[in-house]
Amino acid sequence: MKNPLFRRLGQSSAIALLLCFASAASGSGPAGQLPKVWFSMGGWGQIPSPGHHSWEVLYLQPNGTWPAFMDHVTVVGILTQVLVKMPDADLAKVAARLKEKHVALGIEMLAQADDAPAGCGGGVEGYYAPFMVANIAAKLKRTGAEPSYIAMDEPLWFGHYYNGKNACHSSIASVAERVAKNLREYLKVFPNVTIGDGEPFPAITDQPNWKDDYKHWIEAFHAKVGKELAFTDVDINWGGQELACIRRGLSVLCQGREDADGHYLQCAAAVRVYDQPGLARRRRP
Numbered sequence: 001m002k003n004p005l006f007r008r009l010g011q012s013s014a015i016a017l018l019l020c021f022a023s024a025a026s027g028s029g030p031a032g033q034l035p036k037v038w039f040s041m042g043g044w045g046q047i048p049s050p051g052h053h054s055w056e057v058l059y060l061q062p063n064g065t066w067p068a069f070m071d072h073v074t075v076v077g078i079l080t081q082v083l084v085k086m087p088d089a090d091l092a093k094v095a096a097r098l099k100e101k102h103v104a105l106g107i108e109m110l111a112q113a114d115d116a117p118a119g120c121g122g123g124v125e126g127y128y129a130p131f132m133v134a135n136i137a138a139k140l141k142r143t144g145a146e147p148s149y150i151a152m153d154e155p156l157w158f159g160h161y162y163n164g165k166n167a168c169h170s171s172i173a174s175v176a177e178r179v180a181k182n183l184r185e186y187l188k189v190f191p192n193v194t195i196g197d198g199e200p201f202p203a204i205t206d207q208p209n210w211k212d213d214y215k216h217w218i219e220a221f222h223a224k225v226g227k228e229l230a231f232t233d234v235d236i237n238w239g240g241q242e243l244a245c246i247r248r249g250l251s252v253l254c255q256g257r258e259d260a261d262g263h264y265l266q267c268a269a270a271v272r273v274y275d276q277p278g279l280a281r282r283r284r285p
């Protein structure tokens with residue numbers, strides 16, 4: 001039996017659908033609000049690949065299709081890598097379509113500045129030069145694409161815990177400073193944007209001091225950026241048997257698995273992993 005916490009809205013071509021939790025008791029978020037859904041568009045793709053076709057159908061064709069499940073979407077997320085590739089004219093069309101449909105724009109951000117020390121962060125996920133962030137912010141502004149949300153790409157994990165090649169092993173305060181350098185470029189142009197974190201689970205919760213570390217991370221982020229983290233993207237490894245969800249450093253055990261039809265089952269009522277009412281993201285691997 002499918003857990004009522006999840007609503008599978010559907011999938012389209014290469015588009016990745018991200019699911020959000022609803023309240024187990026009422027099907028709504030805090031204070032009776034309906035859950036909010038973040039829909040990640042994935043890659044730009046090569047023309048005319050299936051991945052690019054999704055962009056054509058939803059945004060670029062004059063009379064493109066808007067599937068019924070998209071009416072449940074609150075935010076469409078676009079990767080940094082896509083924003084770099086996308087021509088200005090196409091980004092303007094995407095922005096206009098989202099405004100027409102009353103859907104917010106979210107940026108899936110490579111959040112950590114990669115400016116020091118030499119070699120640290122090279123080729124590691126989530127690092128990006130501040131001047132390149134500034135270029136993207138300017139591109140968004142001139143095309144009329146105003147982001148309402150930014151979701152950071154796992155800065156605590158890749159900045160502090162990651163042990164692979166060119167790992168930085170930065171202190172939590174240093175991760176927050178790196179993030180602040182890049183976020184400043186967006187905040188100069190879009191000062192009211194809502195910022196959230198994204199971290200891998202259970203990789204984070206496998207760390208022995210993760211709850212204290214995450215509380216420290218929240219505090220350090222606020223101190224360096226001047227804004228609070230508004231939500232947490234729980235990027236779940238669905239292959240795990242026990243998964244720990246998080247709300248501001250407090251763990252709740254849950255189980256997640258995928259059946260033959262791709263449905264997610266048996267996740268406990270760890271439903272409020274966010275402070276922005278109702279907003280959370282769930283990503284398939």
